Amino acid sequence: xxxxxxxxxxxxVIGALHSDLTSFxxxxxPIFSRFHLIIVKDxxxxxxxxxxxxxxxxxxxxxxxxxxxxxSTSIIFSGYSCRYFGYLVSRKKxxxxxxxxxxxxxxxxxFLVDAVAQHITNLTTPATPFFFNTLYDPFTEGxxxxxxxxxxxxxxxxxxxxxxxxxxxxxYDAPTQALKPxxxxxxxxxxxxxxxxxxxxxxxxxxxxFNRDVVGPALLPCLRLAGEGKFRWExxxxxxxxxxxxxxxxxxxxxxxxxxxxxxxxxxxxxxxSLRKEWEGVKMMEEVVPFFQSLRLPQxxxxxxxxxxxxxxxxxxxxxxxxxxxxxxxxxxxxWVKLWKSVGGSSSSPGA
Amino acid sequence: xxxxxxxxxxxxVIGALHSDLTSFxxxxxPIFSRFHLIIVKDxxxxxxxxxxxxxxxxxxxxxxxxxxxxxSTSIIFSGYSCRYFGYLVSRKKxxxxxxxxxxxxxxxxxFLVDAVAQHITNLTTPATPFFFNTLYDPFTEGxxxxxxxxxxxxxxxxxxxxxxxxxxxxxYDAPTQALKPxxxxxxxxxxxxxxxxxxxxxxxxxxxxFNRDVVGPALLPCLRLAGEGKFRWExxxxxxxxxxxxxxxxxxxxxxxxxxxxxxxxxxxxxxxSLRKEWEGVKMMEEVVPFFQSLRLPQxxxxxxxxxxxxxxxxxxxxxxxxxxxxxxxxxxxxWVKLWKSVGGSSSSPGA
Numbered sequence: 030x031x032x033x034x035x036x037x038x039x040x041x042v043i044g045a046l047h048s049d050l051t052s053f054x055x056x057x058x059p060i061f062s063r064f065h066l067i068i069v070k071d072x073x074x075x076x077x078x079x080x081x082x083x084x085x086x087x088x089x090x091x092x093x094x095x096x097x098x099x100x101s102t103s104i105i106f107s108g109y110s111c112r113y114f115g116y117l118v119s120r121k122k123x124x125x126x127x128x129x130x131x132x133x134x135x136x137x138x139x140f141l142v143d144a145v146a147q148h149i150t151n152l153t154t155p156a157t158p159f160f161f162n163t164l165y166d167p168f169t170e171g172x173x174x175x176x177x178x179x180x181x182x183x184x185x186x187x188x189x190x191x192x193x194x195x196x197x198x199x200x201y202d203a204p205t206q207a208l209k210p211x212x213x214x215x216x217x218x219x220x221x222x223x224x225x226x227x228x229x230x231x232x233x234x235x236x237x238x239f240n241r242d243v244v245g246p247a248l249l250p251c252l253r254l255a256g257e258g259k260f261r262w263e264x265x266x267x268x269x270x271x272x273x274x275x276x277x278x279x280x281x282x283x284x285x286x287x288x289x290x291x292x293x294x295x296x297x298x299x300x301x302x303s304l305r306k307e308w309e310g311v312k313m314m315e316e317v318v319p320f321f322q323s324l325r326l327p328q329x330x331x332x333x334x335x336x337x338x339x340x341x342x343x344x345x346x347x348x349x350x351x352x353x354x355x356x357x358x359x360x361x362x363x364x365w366v367k368l369w370k371s372v373g374g375s376s377s378s379p380g381a
Numbered sequence: 382x383x384x385x386x387x388x389x390x391x392x393x394v395i396g397a398l399h400s401d402l403t404s405f406x407x408x409x410x411p412i413f414s415r416f417h418l419i420i421v422k423d424x425x426x427x428x429x430x431x432x433x434x435x436x437x438x439x440x441x442x443x444x445x446x447x448x449x450x451x452x453s454t455s456i457i458f459s460g461y462s463c464r465y466f467g468y469l470v471s472r473k474k475x476x477x478x479x480x481x482x483x484x485x486x487x488x489x490x491x492f493l494v495d496a497v498a499q500h501i502t503n504l505t506t507p508a509t510p511f512f513f514n515t516l517y518d519p520f521t522e523g524x525x526x527x528x529x530x531x532x533x534x535x536x537x538x539x540x541x542x543x544x545x546x547x548x549x550x551x552x553y554d555a556p557t558q559a560l561k562p563x564x565x566x567x568x569x570x571x572x573x574x575x576x577x578x579x580x581x582x583x584x585x586x587x588x589x590x591f592n593r594d595v596v597g598p599a600l601l602p603c604l605r606l607a608g609e610g611k612f613r614w615e616x617x618x619x620x621x622x623x624x625x626x627x628x629x630x631x632x633x634x635x636x637x638x639x640x641x642x643x644x645x646x647x648x649x650x651x652x653x654x655s656l657r658k659e660w661e662g663v664k665m666m667e668e669v670v671p672f673f674q675s676l677r678l679p680q681x682x683x684x685x686x687x688x689x690x691x692x693x694x695x696x697x698x699x700x701x702x703x704x705x706x707x708x709x710x711x712x713x714x715x716x717w718v719k720l721w722k723s724v725g726g727s728s729s730s731p732g733a
Contacts, residue, residue, distance in 0.1 A: 137489065160580075160581055160582065160583075160670065161576055161580050161581065161582035161639075162582075162583075163544065163546065163552075163582060163583065163584075163585065163639050164546065164551060164552075164566065165570060169568075171564065171566065171567065171568060172551075172566070172568065173551070173553060173557050173561065173564070174553075174557065175551065175552050175553060175554075175583055175585065176552050176553055176554040176557075176583060176585065176613070176614055176620065176662075177554070177583025177584075177585070177617065177620035177623075177662075177666060178554075178583050178666075179666040179667055179670045180663055180666070180667070181667055182670075192515065194515065194516065199516060199524075199525070199527065200515075200516075200527050200528050201525060201526075201527060201528055202527075202528040202529070202530075205525050205526065205528075209525065212523065212525070214516065214523065214524070215523065216521075216523060216524065216571055216572075217571065218517060218570060218571050218572040219568055219569065219570050219571070220568075220570040220572060224513055224577075225576075225577050225579075225580035226580075227577075227579060227580075228512075228513050228577035228578075228579075228580060229512055229513065230512065230513035230514075230515060231512075231514075231515065231527055231528060231529025231530050232515075232529075233515065233527065233528065233529070261528070262528060265529065268528065268529035271529075287513075287515050310528075310529075311532055314529060314530075314531045314532070315531055315532070315533055318512065318531045318534075
């Protein structure tokens with residue numbers, strides 16, 4: 030499949046929470062091998078990484094993270110947060126990131142899904158956040174805007190973020206997973222849609238892609254639950270980051286899409302054992318959703334960096350007194366913006 | 382399939398724009414025959430209706446409409462607007478309405494879609510307009526709320542309106558249809574989703590269902606384009622009604638769903654010949670969308686009737702001077718509320 034952009038405008042970022050990536054990499058080989066990969070090893074992981082030959086990649090480990098970031102910040106890059114170091118050091122326009130327990134999925138005709146091609150299509154065709162199109166993505170082949178869709182809104186806006194979905198093990202929280210231990214997602218919903226402006230959603234980090242030039246600094250590893258572990262259902266870092274990036278996209282007039290592509294999530298972990306840990310995340314959302322729903326950023330904030338600073342200040346002011354976790358998160362967000370400015374750079378230079 | 386409600390809580394309303402309903406009714410027989418049908422004959426249609434035996438139905442014609450409505454109102458029940466007379470005289474809680482050029486569709490496994498059962502499922506399970514669930518309708522079998530979805534929002538709200546979709550001839554406007562004369566919609570998107578609060582959409586009247594008790598009077602036949610004809614792409618009455626019902630649902634805390642079920646739309650008409658007529662509708666949306674996006678109804682408006690009156694007054698004030706069509710529409714909306722109060726009744730009495 031030929032993409033509308035050059036292969037060297039894309040980095041695939043993998044956070045390695047498992048040391049043996051052999052089967053993961055081999056399964057993704059037909060899709061990933063054309064692209065440059067950034068693999069960031071979870072600093073908590075002791076074993077050496079096992080990675081098969083034949084990929085164009087850079088690997089970053091604890092020493093590299095410490096060298097670049099230093100130890101004076103409030104940001105912790107362990108667990109699922111290690112991938113954000115890859116977002117930071119990339120110099121490409123587009124980032125695609127998939128959890129290392131996911132394999133390529135098949136579509137409803139049984140063909141392997143090229144998740145990279147679908148994410149790039151999502152990011153390089155316009156998003157339509159200001160009016161809902163009932164036939165979903167009007168830029169999909171065979172689709173269009175329906176009768177009544179205002180013509181002035183049909184050119185759409187830049188899509189900044191593409192959120193893919195999951196077959197087999199769905200991305201439920203620990204209580205839901207524990208309640209329905211046998212439930213697996215097999216429904217193939219053949220659609221991409223723009224999530225409307227001012228609508229919040231739980232953005233999962235399992236299978237995402239974004240335009241690093243326009244929203245890179247808004248994807249941030251800043252919220253950490255006390256009992257956070259190495260299972261997705263124990264984490265909220267991506268949900269927090271997702272609320273930030275959605276309000277920032279709304280403010281900057283950028284779009285967020287969700288739907289295709291699917292990835293296949295392998296089963297692992299014991300949801301019931303995680304239940305106690307997850308409770309903190311569930312409770313957190315009750316505080317956080319009204320905060321983000323009422324948050325309005327000042328007009329002067331015109332870049333993702335500006336916006337993150339504004340969100341961080343509002344978090345400190347409105348949520349800081351409710352739980353020390355929020356004050357820590359706000360500080361980490363301010364540190365992240367500093368780090369992005371000094372290390373992340375603001376312009377992409379493909380091929381660098 | 383057993384529905385969660387009684388068959389006699391449902392009316393199927395068909396606007397007859399064609400005199401020979403034989404093939405239409407026979408195609409729908411396995412789905413419609415259990416239910417009571419209301420058939421409203423387009424007052425412009427001269428020929429006698431042809432309807433096969435074996436249905437439980439009431440037919441309303443021009444004389445019935447004149448008898449009930451009189452001739453002193455600004456409401457015109459001709460063309461696609463005739464079906465609204467059926468909404469008015471029904472006494473059931475749920476209304477399902479499908480255009481008479483649509484046949485039952487098949488799902489992605491080749492099985493006949495029971496559009497009634499799907500609409501009723503949509504209407505009798507909660508809607509979730511305040512936060513977007515990335516796995517679509519959490520009340521579908523095999524689905525749930527994803528990680529990060531606030532627990533306090535999981536009970537949802539009453540679903541007032543269910544908008545189905547179309548296979549084969551999609552519901553495009555005349556310019557799009559004329560530009561892509563060969564395009565047919567064959568994508569089966571196996572999903573239902575709640576359209577988020579404060580998000581506007583073009584609601585098509587081709588294949589819809591609603592809870593008449595809570596939003597009945599908000600589905601209204603009040604906007605009529607000067608050159609309106611007997612093809613969907615020439616009409617905007619349903620799009621206008623849809624904008625009204627969506628802002629009213631948002632105000633009353635009710636939900637609107639879109640997606641399944643599909644119906645199969647037969648080809649007919651010449652889009653290029655309609656192009657000149659459609660232009661008025663296209664231009665209209667440019668005025669109308671900003672109006673509805675900024676419209677806020679007063680707290681005192683607590684019923685659909687109240688809300689329609691408020692919308693009508695705002696239309697008169699904000700749009701009245703832009704085009705005489707809007708002043709006419711506002712008057713028709715006020716007449717409609719009066720008519721609903723005197724004829725439509727406000728409570729359902731199943732079995733009546």
